[in-house]
Amino acid sequence: MRKVYVLLTIMFLYTGFVNAQPSTYRLSDEIQSDSSATTKTKYNSWDLSLLVGMQNYYGDLSNTNFLPGGTMSGKFNWNAGLKLRYHFSRYFGFQGNFTYGSMAAQKDSNKDYFNGTTMDFDLGVFINMTTLLMPKSYNKRWYWDINFNFGGNKYSSEAFNGSDQSLGTSDDLIGNLGIGSVLMYRLGDKWDLGLDLRVNSTGSDMLDVIAKGKSNDAYGHIDLIIGYTFGKNKETYKWNPMEDELAALWDAVNKNSDNIDSLDQRVSKLEAYHGQGDETLPDDDNDGVPNEFDQSPNTPEGTMVNFQGIPIPIQDTTINNNTSSSAPGSVLGSVFFDYNRSTVNRSDYKRLASVAQYLKMHDGATVKIVGHTDKKGSDEYNKKLSQKRSEKVQSILVDGFGIDSSRLEIVAEGKKTNLSEKYDDVNRRVDIIVK
Secondary structure, three states: OHHHHHHHHHHHHHHHHHHOOOOOOOHHHHHHHHOOOOOOOOOEOEEEEEEEEEEEEEOOOOOOOOOOOOOOOOOOOEEEEEEEEEEOOOOEEEEEEEEEEEEEEEOOOOOOEEEEEEEEEEEEEEEEHHHHHOOOOOOOOEEEEEEEEEEEEEEEEEEEOOOOOEEEEEEEEEEEEEEEEEEEEEOOOOEEEEEEEEEEEEOOOOOOOOOOOOOOOEEEEEEEEEEEEOOOOOOEHHHOOOHHHHHHHHHHHHHOHHHHHHHHHHHHHHHHHOOOOOOOOOOOOOOOOOHHHOOOOOOOOOOOEOOOOOEOOEOOOOOOOOOOOEOOOOEEEEEEOOOOOOOOOHHHHHHHHHHHHHHHHOOOOOEEEEEEOOOOOOHHHHHHHHHHHHHHHHHHHHHHOOOOHHHEEEEEEEOOOOOOOOOHHHOOEEEEEEO
16 A cells, blocks of 8 residues: 555656756747737636446455455445545645545455445645646546545444354544546537546544554545536636637737737838839949948948948959959858757758859859757757858759859858847848858
8 A cells, every 4th residue: 555655646746856857948938938928718627537446455455455355246336426626726726525435355364354444525726737748738638637535424334254253343433645637638618528536544443444554544445437527718727728828829919919010011122122112212322232231331332242232242243263363251141040940941042042143243252051959958959050050052043043063052150140149030031251
């Protein structure tokens, strides 16, 4: 019996330890820390289950301290009852149990046996282990908990020897402490089906009338349960609903609506500049970069500039098949990437077309394709990601524009050379630099 308690206790402590470890980065963590949901969703919290199954006895007249416990030929130790539960959060709740059943066992060594009935009632708390272990898995079909209970047992028993002579009777109300587990499968919005396992230690050695052991008697249940959830709400705490997460996300969007509006205005201006709108942005120096985005607004006409309007230094404008025509270290352009992606956006192909045009005009020029990442994640992972980004840019220049791969050197910097400590979107890039 003690082995069962030790095993279940170790499981509970281990689970608590695992869940206490630092978690990995999650979008929802960022949402919760950056906003507070103003909408509180209501969930169904009450459920009632019918229990029918087998009762197990462990005491002086049992032949084993493990399943199935004490048994007697021709007798089935049955029990039936109800379980009422209240979930006050998606992790924890209270429960009450009431069961009634029979109990009988016979000792093989001397043929002593007993018959009796039990009426068990207790209160307890339970921990939703599926949500505790998988908090970001929502509206699950399976539910598993561990519960701890205390209460009483009103029993009535009579013992006999192998010749069917009475050895005495015992009728008493005793206390008990128990530990158990419930496994459920959701059949629909209201109904579920599962198993209820419980082991109870009593405060008496007289459950079987015979008081010979060194420890008190114990008993347990293995029950099939059919549960019904009360309430008119759409979601139930038991299955870990998602509405609070969505409410927090919605508040985060509303909180950043000003930034979204500003971004929308900038996009509209860019669309207008590229001929997709009705207005044209001014470009006083005619370098192809609008004044609003031009960091060098007075560039002489005909000067080659990058996407920011900054002139690209040229040492020698004479086309030479054997020498580079641009100062080493000059940045021909940069390609930017979405978070944790290595796919080149279609809008950046024009930028790569300018780089390819430069390389075709200067046959002797070679460049480094230097990949970068933001600061999230490990060094090893970001090193590989920056390598993939550089290789993707190289493949477009080679396969799409016919540039010889020998003129393109790949460099993977990872996150060690971030351009900005504040803006991660500019750190997720590939720079194309003249060697």
